Amino acid sequence: MFFKKKDRGIREAGWDRTLITGVVGMVYFAPVFWIILNAFKTRQDGLATPPKLFFTPSMDNFFNVFYRITDAGDHVATGMGLYFFNSIFAAGAGVLLALVIGTLAAYGFSRYPLRGNDTYLFVILTTRMLPPIVVIIPIFLMFRVTGLSGSYIGIILLYAMFNLAFSVWMMKSFFDELSTDVEDAARLDGINEIKVFFKICIPQLTAGLAATAVFALILTWNEFLFALLLTGNDTRTVPVAMARAMGGQLGVDYGLLSAIITLFLIPVFVVTYMLQNHLLRGVTFGTVKK
Amino acid sequence: MTALHVQGLVKHFDNVRAVDGLDMDVADGEFFALLGPSASGKTTTLRTICGIEQADAGNIFLDGKDMTTAQVRDRGVAMVFQTFALYPHLSIFDNLAFPLREQKLSRADIATRVGEIAEMLRLTHTLDRKPGTASGGEQQRIAIGRALVRRPKLLLLDEPLTNLDAKLRHDTRAEFKRLHREHGMTIVYATPDELEALSLGQRIGIMNEGRMVQVGTVDEVYDSPVNPFVAAQVGSPRMNLISAVRQGSDENPVIELPFADVSGGPWAHALKAFPVGAEVLFGIRPHDLSTDQSADVGPKFIGTVHLTEPLGDIVILDLVANGTQFKLVLPEEQAVRYGVGDELPLTFGLSNTHVFAKETGIAIR
Structure with a gap:
């Protein structure tokens, strides 16, 4: 496929x-x-x-x-409709935010490197080196103090942070691949820096953006631990609800669980299927000789 | 009228001085070729002139106006990149229309101007396609079209033929000549290829290590190179440079070559200023050596064939005389007589010989 x-x-x-x-x-x-x-x-x-x-x-x-x-x-x-909405909303908004910030940051790292650029990138990567279980207690306390615990904004910010390192690294590698001659040519044609980013770089990177979005969405969609501890009754996501459905008085209802999982598979499948052409198409192929 | 005047241009990258005090003048409507080996600073010079890079020192005047710190879009300079740098996500029409859209031209005007350019560069049939589907030659013409469509005052071409195959290179060279003649625009053409520079440039500027070494017409740089670097850059096969010593008396200098003594060349007068025993480089082009010793013009000596390079109608012979290697070009019908190890009678006329001071590299004449 x-x-x-x-x-x-x-x-x-x-x-x-x-x-x-x-x-x-x-x-x-x-x-x-x-x-x-x-x-x-x-x-x-x-x-x-x-x-x-x-x-x-x-x-x-x-x-x-x-x-x-x-x-x-x-x-x-049962409230499962709400939980599905929560999952879609939290993952979607979190990934979108991570993608927007990550792409801007990656452009900066790629085109306007700082002194010690690689060190900064490494530091960003280290945020993903610790297992979530290690950082969950300080994050939980921070969320309690700030009142973010159980709110949509809280889980969305957390998911954005969760995906940021990944999107910065992915997008930076895509930006590095682009020919800077093309951007210089656009500058000569008279466009400003903001347009260079939006009209020249981003259109060349739709495939990269799609790939990053799909990977981040799948990771976030399946996320359980943060959601378990940081969402409330109204903001609960499907993986957490699924775990709750497992423990009934009458033993595990495998049929019910399977139905939830089957429904849970659909959005990921649909998104991946819709973006598959973007994932495949090498739009930049063959236009710049190296 | 000077279209472009560059004065003491300096550009660093970290610790590397890419351009190191470069001066150049290009007249209005001139085709100026910038010749130099890779990493001699040609590309950086062009990028600084068009404003993608900012000069660290020096000034750039366009049409007499100081544009050293001006915005890229205010300079009216277009550039064709070595990599072509087309917009891969836009159709060929949109690639050509891009600079015009930024100038806020009306739809109709854009269509007309793009149509004209496409017609001129034989791109009309490709306009709906993406540049990725175009052939190498077409991509090249799109890049040129995009530069020409906004009618620049000055066109910079950065090794535009490097990415084309040999046949296409030849055709496109002729195309450049035609474009220049028909549009009469000012062109600066950077290339590492002397053939391109000599055939296209009305004047040639030879660059080395970020500086302009010599500027002149084809004849000037070919006949009177200012130093061994220029002598080696211009002319193919390159000039033979032979280590020699100034001998003879103060008033009557003689150059002692490993295989002959010569005196009385165009350099004879200037050589008097050098002390006896000074080391020099003696230059003679492979075309100026002759096997016809009957013409009584210069020294006679014997060379042994070391290697032959047949190139169709001419043959380059690598010769050795008294331990010194040099090259000779002969027409094919003469060269067939000689094989490796054969001895040739040789001579040369003094009027086309060059002498350079060994230490400073300055031409003595």
Whole structure:
């Protein structure tokens, strides 16, 4: 799916190698496949041994994700809709913020290097070297003191910070690849520095921006620990809600969990699919001889 | 009228002096070639003239106005980069229209001007495409078109042919000549290739280590190089420079070459100022050596063939005479007679010989 372009001079693999690759791929995909199938099974089908490949699909689990039926027979919302919105909003806004700040910073690091530029970049990278569990206590205390704990702005800022190091490094490497002659040519054509950035550099980097956004989104979308400790009832994200759904009095409801996970997969899949052309297209290819 | 006047230009990069006190003048409508090896400061000079780089010292005058610190867009200078530097994300039409859009021209005017330029450079059929799909020659013409479309007063060309193949290089050279003749604009053309410089430049400036070494017409730099560097830069194959010693009397100087003694050349008078025993470099071009000893013009000596380089209609012979190596160019039909190890009778006329002081490199004449 990701590499449609045929490189001339490189031969396609034969059936034998393609088959081996396919089998290995299936091994990796098997858990995902099991989860998606499980989401459509009733409780009995889901727990059957050996697992059933053929069964009558049911949408009950998906219904249960969003509604609970009380003893009186009323439908009560579970709040999962809100949690999905929270996940999308927190990850989306956090990544967007990280991308905006990260791209500007990367442009600065690439085009206007400071004395000791590499040291600064290294320091930025170190913010991602510590495992989250180590920094969570000071961050938790800071959030308590500032009142950011449990608010949207808090988790969005945290996710922006969480992705900043990565976006700066990624975007800097993309900026470094661009020919500065092109920017100089634009300056000669009479445009100012702001336009050089927006009209010359950024349009050449849509592929880089898309790649950075996808990686950051996937990381943030799956983030659990910060969300567990720093979101409140109203700002809870799906991974946290998922963990809560696991511990019921009647044991783990695998069908319900699978349905949540299946729904949880969709946004990442859609975003990656939409950006796949950007991820592939080398817009700058062949215009500058080096 | 001087279109460009550069005075004492200095530009550093960290500890490197890329341009080191450069002076140059380019007349209105002149095609000026800037010749020098790589890293001699040609590109930095051009970048400072157009304002991408700021001069550390010295002044730049355009049409008599001091533009040393002026904004890039106020200078009216266009430049074609060695890498072409096209905008990869814009169509070829938009590449050509880019400078005009920045000048806030109307849509109709832009379409007309881009149309004219595309017509002139044979790009009309490519306008909708992205530059990445264009051939090397087309990319080159787009780069030139983008520079010409805003009708600059001064056009700077930075090694514009370096990235083209040999055949295309030849055709494009002719194209430059045509463009210059038809538009009559002032052009500064930087190149490491003497053939380009000699064939295109009305005057040639030879640069070395950030300085202008010599400026002159093709004949001037070819016939009277000011030092061994210029002598070696201009002319192919390069001038033979042979270590020699000034001998003879104070009034009648003789140059003692390893294989012959010569006296009475155009340098004879100036050489009197040098003491007997002074070391000099004796220069003679491979074309000026002759195998015809009947003409009684200069010293006669014998050279042994060491190597032959056939180039089609001419052959370059590497010769050794008394331990000194030098080159000789012969027409193919004469050279077929000689193989490695053969001995040749040789002579040369004194009028085309050059003498340089060994220590300072200054031409003695």
